[in-house]
Amino acid sequence: MAYNEELVKRIRNAITIFPEDFTEKKMFGGVAFLYQGKMTVGPVKNDLMVRVIGSKMDTFLQQEFVRPMDFTGKPMKEFIFVSPEGFKTEEQLQHWIELGLEHAKSKLK
Template identity: 70%
Template sequence: MAFNAETADRIRAASALFSEEFLEKKMFGGIAFLHKGKMTIGVVKEDLVVRVVDNKMDSILKKDYVRPMDFTGKPMKEFIFVSAKGFGTEEQLMQWMELGLEHAKTKL
């Protein structure tokens, strides 16, 4: 599996600050963190993968260090990549986790 283990550890530590439970699963050649079976956030290589509710995608994609997730050459619906500079602080990481959790809760 190719993912930044330090980023995964940061997500594990930050998940303790949430009242929701997160489970880990190997996905996309990396690791994903799921809430009640729904993906929230993950790590692939050096990037975060974040699920985003559809009505926020346009504004989120305008942010620095964010790009569509496109394994096949076609962007995946409601998935983004965030490069390392976009989650350098714990506050930034928590914001991405909250966004991913918001998506998961809409799918329950």
């Protein structure tokens, strides 16, 4: 399954502003960006996969260009897809990366 290489480049560039170290791992037919072994974000085809803290899922699912991640045919817990219109700007992409990082850090506590 192909994924958007340009989005991978944008994510690599965007995470350079964080003091945290991210790693990359091939997953879901794309590349997942991990923080301390926990998934944060990654491209799946042309969409952006984002991990979200469970208590915030309903809020984000109400936003335009966001839908549940249904990679397996049913929604996956604490995962969303953001369509390309939802991360056109670097500021929008940064927002989603921060959300994914927040989720990863919440799993380390």
